[in-house]
Amino acid sequence: MGRHDYILNDAENHASIIDGCRLSFVKNVLRYEHNDMASLEERLQRLPGDAGKLIITDGVFSMSGDIAKLPEIIKLARKYGARVMVDDAHGVGMVGECGRGTANYFGLEDEVDIIMTTFSKSLASLGGCIAADQDVIGYVKHKSRPFIFSASLPPANAAAAREALRIIKEEPGRQKALIDISNYMRAKLKEAGIPILDGGTAIIPVFTYDMNRTFLITKVLFEEGVYVNPVIPPAVKDGECMLRTSYTATHTREQMDTAVEAFKKVFARFS
Numbered sequence: 001m002g003r004h005d006y007i008l009n010d011a012e013n014h015a016s017i018i019d020g021c022r023l024s025f026v027k028n029v030l031r032y033e034h035n036d037m038a039s040l041e042e043r044l045q046r047l048p049g050d051a052g053k054l055i056i057t058d059g060v061f062s063m064s065g066d067i068a069k070l071p072e073i074i075k076l077a078r079k080y081g082a083r084v085m086v087d088d089a090h091g092v093g094m095v096g097e098c099g100r101g102t103a104n105y106f107g108l109e110d111e112v113d114i115i116m117t118t119f120s121k122s123l124a125s126l127g128g129c130i131a132a133d134q135d136v137i138g139y140v141k142h143k144s145r146p147f148i149f150s151a152s153l154p155p156a157n158a159a160a161a162r163e164a165l166r167i168i169k170e171e172p173g174r175q176k177a178l179i180d181i182s183n184y185m186r187a188k189l190k191e192a193g194i195p196i197l198d199g200g201t202a203i204i205p206v207f208t209y210d211m212n213r214t215f216l217i218t219k220v221l222f223e224e225g226v227y228v229n230p231v232i233p234p235a236v237k238d239g240e241c242m243l244r245t246s247y248t249a250t251h252t253r254e255q256m257d258t259a260v261e262a263f264k265k266v267f268a269r270f271s
């Protein structure tokens with residue numbers, strides 16, 4: 001992005017996007033309320049019609065596990081002459097046909113200008129990639145300082161990511177198992193009265209609110225054999241702490257039943 005361009009970021013975009021914005025030459029980075037289309041439009045309306053604009057959003061949000069409202073984002077982008085970039089670190093391998101991600105899930109692969117993903121989640125490796133039209137890729141290859149001046153991906157990581165892609169494509173049962181086990185766990189947690197943020201992905205946030213309580217619950221759950229990630233400020237607002245629970249295709253229903261029992265016990269103790 002150039003000095004006089006504008007970036008519009010969802011408020012819950014991943015920290016790496018914020019750092020990317022800082023590394024770019026853009027002076028004007030605007031934040032809109034999370035997945036709030038009125039807020040995005042209000043920001044777009046303020047910008048000069050002929051300025052370069054890029055809307056950046058996670059596809060599946062890393063903390064709350066919800067999915068970007070991509071159809072509405074694309075509509076607004078067309079109306080106000082903006083381009084759209086989707087960080088699909090958590091969408092690839094999970095949503096869309098054969099795990100092709102959020103844009104595919106909405107049938108909008110051709111409408112999104114840049115799709116970025118990492119190899120470190122579903123692809124079980126390290127590194128990442130972007131997919132875009134040839135002119136965009138050519139521009140990045142010749143302009144991106146980190147791309148030009150940093151060592152490239154080790155071949156072993158590229159090979160591991162490629163193999164993971166092949167498995168995802170050829171064994172669609174794994175993606176289905178991932179969604180099934182997540183839905184099973186979501187229903188079980190709800191039934192047990194554990195406060196969760198509802199959704200449809202393999203990330204299920206569990207509300208714990210207070211920071212000390214969050215750490216205590218995390219520690220005691222670990223002692224009970226359940227590993228969860230505590231999420232505290234600045235990743236969330238004060239008083240909105242949570243446990244980020246996430247699931248894999250190889251989790252079993254028996255393991256989920258055990259985990260729910262542990263949740264029930266620990267939440268009763270720290271109610």
Ligand SMILES: Cc1ncc(COP(=O)(O)O)c(C=O)c1O
Nearest residue numbers: 014016058062087089118119120
């Ligand atoms: C949405 C999102 N984008 C980018 C990244 C960065 O991925 P990596 O750690 O592979 O660089 C993450 C990692 O947590 C993420 O959640």
